[in-house]
Amino acid sequence: MDDIRILAPSDLDTLIAELRERGFRVVGPTLRDETIVTGDIRSASDLPRGIGDIQEAATYRTRQRDDDAYFGFAAPAQSTKPVFFPSEEVVWRGKRDHDQGGHFTAERDTANASPVALLGVRSCDLRAVQIHDQVLAHRQFKDVHYTARRDGTLVIAVACGVPAATCFCASMGTGPRPAATDPQTGQPSYDLLLTEVIDGDTHHFVAEVGTDAGRDIADAVAASKGTAKDQAQAIDITNAAAASQTRAIDRNTVHDVLRASAESSRWEDVANRCLGCTNCTMVCPTCFCTTMSDVSDLAGENAERHRVWDSCFSANFSYIHGGPTRESLKARYRQWITHKLSSWEDQFGMLGCVGCGRCITWCPAGIDITEEAAALGRMSGLGSTASAAST
Ligand code: SF4
Numbered sequence: 001m002d003d004i005r006i007l008a009p010s011d012l013d014t015l016i017a018e019l020r021e022r023g024f025r026v027v028g029p030t031l032r033d034e035t036i037v038t039g040d041i042r043s044a045s046d047l048p049r050g051i052g053d054i055q056e057a058a059t060y061r062t063r064q065r066d067d068d069a070y071f072g073f074a075a076p077a078q079s080t081k082p083v084f085f086p087s088e089e090v091v092w093r094g095k096r097d098h099d100q101g102g103h104f105t106a107e108r109d110t111a112n113a114s115p116v117a118l119l120g121v122r123s124c125d126l127r128a129v130q131i132h133d134q135v136l137a138h139r140q141f142k143d144v145h146y147t148a149r150r151d152g153t154l155v156i157a158v159a160c161g162v163p164a165a166t167c168f169c170a171s172m173g174t175g176p177r178p179a180a181t182d183p184q185t186g187q188p189s190y191d192l193l194l195t196e197v198i199d200g201d202t203h204h205f206v207a208e209v210g211t212d213a214g215r216d217i218a219d220a221v222a223a224s225k226g227t228a229k230d231q232a233q234a235i236d237i238t239n240a241a242a243a244s245q246t247r248a249i250d251r252n253t254v255h256d257v258l259r260a261s262a263e264s265s266r267w268e269d270v271a272n273r274c275l276g277c278t279n280c281t282m283v284c285p286t287c288f289c290t291t292m293s294d295v296s297d298l299a300g301e302n303a304e305r306h307r308v309w310d311s312c313f314s315a316n317f318s319y320i321h322g323g324p325t326r327e328s329l330k331a332r333y334r335q336w337i338t339h340k341l342s343s344w345e346d347q348f349g350m351l352g353c354v355g356c357g358r359c360i361t362w363c364p365a366g367i368d369i370t371e372e373a374a375a376l377g378r379m380s381g382l383g384s385t386a387s388a389a390s391t
């Protein structure tokens with residue numbers, strides 16, 4: 001039998017204290033301005049206890065639950081992306097060296113290398129981290145800033161019991177229960193996997209051990225032994241969560257649908273609704289486009305190069321000499337969804353969407369990636385690209 005433990009809600013404080021004692025920066029879901037975001041966790045009181053969420057196209061609200069669930073909500077407004085890939089960071093700093101004839105010397109800025117413990121990371125976001133690993137750390141040229149932050153991460157994942165109406169991870173094969181191993185590397189996906197169980201007067205966490213480090217933590221917080229029945233109850237919770245999802249994308253056909261849709265009339269339709277605001281790319285846990293910004297002081301003595309998130313929806317993102325190659329919103333939306341659902345697979349061997357639904361929730365125009373994929377599937381005649389809830 002797998003190594004199953006049971007944690008009481010009161011064990012969360014012990015768990016967090018133990019992680020901090022071991023030198024981890026603990027990062028997890030927390031409530032800020034009535035929104036669940038990813039932030040630093042110092043004790044269980046930083047978690048959004050008793051808070052749920054309502055998500056729909058262009059809609060996000062938190063709500064008071066009628067229980068004390070610590071993880072009774074779906075994808076937080078912001079994923080774990082900025083933990084390892086911040087929205088702005090200094091890549092190098094340079095200064096004029098008067099002892100060397102006034103030449104500039106530059107030094108690479110070193111990222112804060114404190115190991116991170118991801119507490120309560122959802123299956124979709126965990127898969128997004130694995131995708132970023134593939135893009136930023138497992139290719140010929142590694143992103144040293146990303147890898148410095150990512151190295152030594154401990155993962156205490158939480159299986160989702162209450163997906164939002166915007167979630168479609170089940171159809172993407174990325175949740176609500178995380179795979180035990182990263183499909184690209186074969187490495188364990190998590191050190192511990194928690195499933196929150198609230199049943200009448202019962203409130204506890206079923207903890208499934210994924211690694212020796214996870215077992216060590218479970219031992220340190222004196223988690224009691226669980227049974228196969230406890231694990232079956234945890235799996236029932238995620239099975240029910242998967243069955244409750246109403247949005248979907250057919251991941252078996254979508255690659256070819258997008259390939260065949262380069263000249264589809266659907267692009268005009270969506271361009272008439274898209275505002276080009278870039279929200280969808282800012283909240284997406286897998287988007288990784290950036291631009292560089294150089295700054296110097298007025299005396300010309302010190303300079304810095306900053307890497308800043310950018311978006312393929314920005315007019316100037318595709319600027320090369322003479323102008324942008326994607327001038328129209330039609331071209332930019334086509335670029336984004338085609339990369340996510342088709343050419344990403346050609347580049348990196350997996351789709352670039354994990355079905356978190358954030359781009360649906362946070363699009364002010366209510367544009368829905370599942371609806372667009374379904375429409376393109378119908379119009380291309382290439383298949384059964386599954387439809388959105390609303391179609
Ligand atoms: S494309 Fe949308 S649903 Fe897919 S991972 Fe990005 S934000 Fe989530």
Ligand code: SF4
Nearest residue numbers: 274275277278280363
């Ligand atoms: S699809 Fe929506 S969120 Fe994305 S750029 Fe267009 S209006 Fe903004």
